Amino acid sequence: IHPALLHLLYCLLCSAGEEVVRLQELEGNTVTIHTGLTGVQSDAHILWFYRSENADIKIVISLIIRGEIITDYDSERFRDRLQLNRTSGSLTIRNISREDSGVYKLHIITGSISVWSFSVDVYAPVLKPVIRNQAEKRSVSLRESCSPLCSVENGKDVSLSWYEEKERISSISSSNSSERLYLPLNKTNPDCSTYTCVAANPVSTQTTQLDITNICCKSVSGTKGPRDLSKSLAAVLTPVGLIVALLILFLWIWKKKTKQQGKRCSWFYNISCLSLFYYHYLFFVCLLFCFIHSTIYCPVFCLQLVKTLS
Structure with missing residues (x-):
């Protein structure tokens, strides 16, 4: 068929007001535009058009010339991504992109002319919120x-x-x-x-x-107010204050005991008195550890420890 005749036939069909089938596809997929036909005459001429910027581009033409099937595909826009099924007239587009969105028209020319229109919208996958x-x-x-x-x-x-x-x-x-x-x-x-x-x-x-x-x-x-800050400080300072208070109490008792025994101890010059203080203090710290960790058998261990070191 002469190209001018094909163009004339196409223009006549433009005013036919054919129904448009709408398709929504995911970018990167292989998409087949199905015609719903079960069999196209073997001698039919099949043409696919793509509308771009108000102009129709012929992307597939499949003719019967002297009994031979000659099929030509658009090699610029679609770059070998098209495949025609002559039995149904369906068109497959591989690796479809958002730029391929638009209106596709199928013309099947036999003894009569049939037209199908498809509006294809291609979307990128939505991102995770x-x-x-x-x-x-x-x-x-x-x-x-x-x-x-x-x-x-x-x-x-x-x-x-x-x-x-x-x-x-x-x-x-x-x-x-x-x-x-x-x-x-x-x-x-x-x-x-x-x-x-x-x-x-x-x-x-x-x-x-x-x-x-x-x-x-x-x-x-993540952001603490004055009340939260006070609670944090109290949690830290309470055990420290308890330890200091017990230490002062221990020193007072130890000093009183040494005076009752008639001993005047100098921490820096009387070695025996210093050793006595050291063992008492070690025993006190061990008992304090037992109190904090609520260990039942710990006092026995403390006595044994002081006895061993002395």
């Missing part, structure tokens, strides 16, 4: 309510939603794909229900479950 606490960068002096915020990189037809158990409680989308999507949970101090943030487009879904302990409690406990 991220959850953080909105209050984590604030100066926290008192315990604040937890305010989880979910976000995801935006894209074509991307939506972001919060689910409580299996019920969707909020959702957002934006036609401006250059802006990141943000969606707060809008729950004051979330309870023990299961909250899930879901990012989705027509061909893919990614979910992130809210970890209350990690997102909320960690953020609140």
Whole structure:
């Protein structure tokens, strides 16, 4: 068939108002545009067109010339990624990309002319959403309510939603794909229900479950207020104060005992008196260790230790 005749036939079909079949595909997949036909006449001429920038590009032409099948594919835009099934007229596109989105038209010419139109939308896979606490960068002096915020990189037809158990409680989308999507949970101090943030487009879904302990409690406990600081200091200073008080008490008792025995000890010059103090102090420290760790048999060990060293 002369190219001018094919063009004329195509123009006549443009005004036929054929029904458009819509397809949504994931980028990188191998996609087959099915016609639904079970058998095309063996002598039929098959043409596939792709609409780009308001112009139709012929991407496949399969003709019968003198009984021989001659099939030619577009080698520029699709680069050997096309495969025609002459039995059904279906077209397979390998490694489809977002740039391949558009309208595809199939023309089958036999004794009559049949036209099919397919609108193909190709999407990139949606990214996994991220959850953080909105209050984590604030100066926290008192315990604040937890305010989880979910976000995801935006894209074509991307939506972001919060689910409580299996019920969707909020959702957002934006036609401006250059802006990141943000969606707060809008729950004051979330309870023990299961909250899930879901990012989705027509061909893919990614979910992130809210970890209350990690997102909320960690953020609140990460910055301590005056009350928390006082508790921390008390926990450290109490055992230190107890040890110092017991040490002073021990020194007072030891000094009183040595005076009653008529001994005037000089720590630096009387070796026997210094040794006596050392063994008493060692026994005291050992007993203090027993008291802290609540060890029953530890006092016996302390006596044996002092006896061995002396």
